[in-house]
Amino acid sequence: xxxxxxxxxxxxxxxxxxxxxxxxxxxxxxxxxxxxxxxxxxxxxxxxxxxxxxxxxxxxxxxxxxxxxxxxxxxxxxxxxxxxxxxxxxxxxxxxxxxxxxxxxxxxxxxxxxxxxxxxxxxxxxxxxxxxxxxxxxxxxxxxxxxxxxxxxxxxxxxxxxxxxxxxxxxxxxxxxxxxxxxxxxxxxxxxxxxxxxxxxxxxxxxxxxxxxxxxxxxxxxxxxxxxxxxxxxxxxxxxxxxxxxxxxxxxxxxxxxxxxxxxxxxxxxxxxxxxxxxxxxxxxxxxxxxxxxxxxxxxxxxxxxxxxxxxxxxxxxxxxxxxxxxxxxxxxxxxxxxxxxxxxxxxxxxxxxxxxxxxxxxxxxxxxxxxxxxxxxxxxxxxxxxxxxxxxxxxxxxxxxxxxxxxxxxxxxxxxxxxxxxxxxxxxxxxxxxxxxxxxxx
Amino acid sequence: xxxxxxxxxxxxxxxxxxxxxxxxxxxxxxxxxxxxxxxxxxxxxxxxxxxxxxxxxxxxxxxxxxxxxxxxxxxxxxxxxxxxxxxxxxxxxxxxxxxxxxxxxxxxxxxxxxxxxxxxxxxxxxxxxxxxxxxxxxxxxxxxxxxxxxxxxxxxxxxxxxxxxxxxxxxxxxxxxxxxxxxxxxxxxxxxxxxxxxxxxxxxxxxxxxxxxxxxxxxxxxxxxxxxxxxxxxxxxxxxxxxxxxxxxxxxxxxxxxxxxxxxxxxxxxxxxxxxxxxxxxxxxxxxxxxxxxxxxxxxxxxxxxxxxxxxxxxxxxxxxxxxxxxxxxxxxxxxxxxxxxxxxxxxxxxxxxxxxx
Numbered sequence: 031x032x033x034x035x036x037x038x039x040x041x042x043x044x045x046x047x048x049x050x051x052x053x054x055x056x057x058x059x060x061x062x063x064x065x066x067x068x069x070x071x072x073x074x075x076x077x078x079x080x081x082x083x084x085x086x087x088x089x090x091x092x093x094x095x096x097x098x099x100x101x102x103x104x105x106x107x108x109x110x111x112x113x114x115x116x117x118x119x120x121x122x123x124x125x126x127x128x129x130x131x132x133x134x135x136x137x138x139x140x141x142x143x144x145x146x147x148x149x150x151x152x153x154x155x156x157x158x159x160x161x162x163x164x165x166x167x168x169x170x171x172x173x174x175x176x177x178x179x180x181x182x183x184x185x186x187x188x189x190x191x192x193x194x195x196x197x198x199x200x201x202x203x204x205x206x207x208x209x210x211x212x213x214x215x216x217x218x219x220x221x222x223x224x225x226x227x228x229x230x231x232x233x234x235x236x237x238x239x240x241x242x243x244x245x246x247x248x249x250x251x252x253x254x255x256x257x258x259x260x261x262x263x264x265x266x267x268x269x270x271x272x273x274x275x276x277x278x279x280x281x282x283x284x285x286x287x288x289x290x291x292x293x294x295x296x297x298x299x300x301x302x303x304x305x306x307x308x309x310x311x312x313x314x315x316x317x318x319x320x321x322x323x324x325x326x327x328x329x330x331x332x333x334x335x336x337x338x339x340x341x342x343x344x345x346x347x348x349x350x351x352x353x354x355x356x357x358x359x360x361x362x363x364x365x366x367x368x369x370x371x372x373x374x375x376x377x378x379x380x381x382x383x384x385x386x387x388x389x390x391x392x393x394x395x396x397x398x399x400x401x402x403x404x405x406x407x408x409x410x411x412x413x414x415x416x417x418x419x420x421x422x423x424x425x426x427x428x429x430x431x432x433x434x435x436x437x438x439x440x441x442x443x444x445x446x447x448x449x450x451x452x453x454x455x456x457x458x459x460x461x462x463x464x465x466x467x468x469x470x471x472x473x
Numbered sequence: 474x475x476x477x478x479x480x481x482x483x484x485x486x487x488x489x490x491x492x493x494x495x496x497x498x499x500x501x502x503x504x505x506x507x508x509x510x511x512x513x514x515x516x517x518x519x520x521x522x523x524x525x526x527x528x529x530x531x532x533x534x535x536x537x538x539x540x541x542x543x544x545x546x547x548x549x550x551x552x553x554x555x556x557x558x559x560x561x562x563x564x565x566x567x568x569x570x571x572x573x574x575x576x577x578x579x580x581x582x583x584x585x586x587x588x589x590x591x592x593x594x595x596x597x598x599x600x601x602x603x604x605x606x607x608x609x610x611x612x613x614x615x616x617x618x619x620x621x622x623x624x625x626x627x628x629x630x631x632x633x634x635x636x637x638x639x640x641x642x643x644x645x646x647x648x649x650x651x652x653x654x655x656x657x658x659x660x661x662x663x664x665x666x667x668x669x670x671x672x673x674x675x676x677x678x679x680x681x682x683x684x685x686x687x688x689x690x691x692x693x694x695x696x697x698x699x700x701x702x703x704x705x706x707x708x709x710x711x712x713x714x715x716x717x718x719x720x721x722x723x724x725x726x727x728x729x730x731x732x733x734x735x736x737x738x739x740x741x742x743x744x745x746x747x748x749x750x751x752x753x754x755x756x757x758x759x760x761x762x763x764x765x766x767x768x769x770x771x772x773x774x775x776x777x778x779x780x781x782x783x784x785x786x787x788x789x790x791x792x793x794x795x796x797x798x799x800x801x802x803x804x805x806x807x808x809x810x811x812x813x814x815x816x817x818x819x820x821x822x823x824x825x826x827x828x829x830x831x
Contacts, residue, residue: 071788108779109787116736120729121524125776128520143635144731147651163633214622216633216733223632242622243735341786453632460629461639461650 075270085355149174154380165453167417184441204233209261274304281308322348325401536760538716544755546709547689555617557721558737564722591714621734753814762813
């Protein structure tokens with residue numbers, strides 16, 4: 031029984047040490063801007079999450095290495111593993127918010143929903159780049175949440191617009207069947223209200239094929255239904271292991287791949303490659319650059335990846351999801367820079383960051399300066415519009431890599447915007463008393 | 474020597490039948506309560522309260538709930554997560570139907586719905602036992618989870634399919650929603666958990682608890698001695714589901730603030746079951762110890778390297794945590810298959826005879 035005594039003693043000592051560490055807030059460096067990165071490199075969504083995490087980390091790390099941070103102040107980066115799990119995400123949030131966090135990028139609609147009410151209370155903005163709550167684009171109701179450059183509703187309207195173009199006009203959608211296969215979670219259900227509205231307006235039939243998180247890798251029943259229903263087009267809102275499975279199944283039932291369109295999160299290189307030769311022609315929306323032919327990405331390779339400061343595999347630089355992560359970090363970095371300009375401070379707070387993001391103006395000249403000319407559509411955030419409803423393009427898989435297959439397609443802002451405002455008002459009403467906006471507008 | 478009741482004489486039956494007849498136990502409990510109600514609120518920071526203490530108490534309560542059913546009545550259940558979900562959705566609907574009512578009351582009331590549903594799914598337990606019963610409770614898990622996803626009325630037709638907890642006040646303080654301070658939420662969770670644990674401690678050693686244990690140990694013998702299996706088993710299901718339902722409602726109201734159906738998935742059921750098994754079947758203190766082991770240890774391991782300044786990649790920490798916790802589970806189950814509660818009992822015995830073990 032001596033061993034048990036030792037174990038008990040050892041555990042007690044370890045617990046004591048740990049708790050004393052937890053109880054005292056970690057002294058933070060005074061001369062750095064702290065950016066926590068909620069990432070996931072484990073779990074069923076890791077296949078997508080790793081590329082995003084690498085992209086986000088590498089760009090910010092590169093700024094540290096190449097320029098010594100932003101405005102002469104280094105960035106202090108810390109990754110916290112969420113595993114795409116809302117509980118762990120909140121845990122990461124609670125663990126890091128006390129260290130002077132500037133902004134949160136949850137990379138999960140579930141975690142975003144939990145952080146939205148907290149953002150205004152803790153005065154730390156949430157940047158959900160192209161995901162999360164669509165209604166959060168209404169900056170007058172959600173001053174602390176940003177979803178540049180697009181909401182899911184923008185994306186859904188672009189898909190329908192693109193399909194309309196293929197059919198020779200939106201009026202020709204009448205009587206067509208459009209299938210919608212989605213991850214049955216907050217993420218996949220987010221665009222349904224808009225799609226239903228569009229279905230009513232243009233007279234097409236919307237067929238829904240939900241895929242539960244547990245059955246992501248076994249979608250044969252959904253695709254059996256697809257084969258029976260014979261939709262004219264398929265639209266996918268998938269993530270993680272769901273994407274390659276869906277593409278494989280589509281190939282298996284010989285669904286015409288050029289009529290299969292994914293959201294920007296179903297646009298990973300590994301996702302499409304899983305379908306093999308048959309996946310040729312698969313399309314996906316995108317708003318971040320294709321390929322690695324950008325000076326900033328070369329800098330990342332030189333200063334970070336080749337220097338061994340990252341776990342990125344050099345061949346994955348330039349992949350869709352990697353570039354998406356880079357774009358996310360570009361927005362963070364530009365937000366910090368704008369905040370520094372607005373406040374004149376070097377080390378900023380979450381409140382300053384909110385102003386910086388709200389005054390974000392990423393025009394073509396600036397993108398060129400960053401070494402990312404043509405990497406994204408110019409973005410301008412206003413106090414009312416936190417998404418910007420920016421155009422997206424369609425890319426096509428040619429069997430080996432993604433190729434841009436269309437110009438920039440504007441979302442149907444006239445249709446989406448009133449719905450967004452209505453949804454924002456409804457959210458505020460449901461969560462009454464939702465605090466009214468008191469934050470001044472920096473523009 | 475340290476834990477010896479010699480010399481503690483009882484002069485009345487009442488004193489002899491007290492919940493804790495031994496002085497050391499009473500002192501120990503008072504110390505624990507003092508730490509929980511005074512020391513932790515005074516010294517702990519927000520992270521400690523929201524990410525460690527609140528979830529720990531919620532899981533402890535859920536583990537008590539499952540322990541009533543599995544540990545005391547011997548009915549294996551894999552539907553705990555779903556019963557917790559019923560409590561959460563019921564409390565959510567109640568607060569949206571009665572926005573002015575006290576949230577704490579609603580949370581306590583939500584358990585009634587969970588109890589009713591638990592009793593319905595407990596009906597098969599009259600005919601089937603053991604692993605077969607686990608399968609029918611598994612059906613409850615999947616069916617209820619399906620309801621949480623497919624019945625939009627349950628989540629007020631929210632586009633994202635999640636329930637979001639509104640801002641509510643009780644007794645003049647904000648108790649739910651984002652503005653609720655961790656300390657307020659902690660006190661509510663602690664109060665409810667302590668209250669239910671106290672009630673259960675009394676129920677379990679009384680007539681009802683004993684009848685559950687008779688059913689567990691040998692149901693035919695229990696029947697011959699006049700215990701009615703139908704009522705007893707269903708009562709165990711109802712009480713267990715009530716406690717789990719309250720725990721589930723507290724989970725979303727005072728800890729997470731928003732929940733998707735996946736928060737109440739089968740993995741939650743397993744998590745609670747592991748807490749019960751590791752803590753010790755048929756032991757209330759075991760429920761707390763099991764919850765501490767399954768919830769606090771991984772959080773703790775995850776944030777240790779950062780706090781003591783070792784720079785390890787986040788995913789490596791996650792992997793190492795998985796391995797350590799897994800290895801420890803196997804280790805403890807080999808050392809003591811009856812869980813931490815039994816280990817604690819052995820330790821008490823050692824303390825009693827120390828320093829002259831025999």
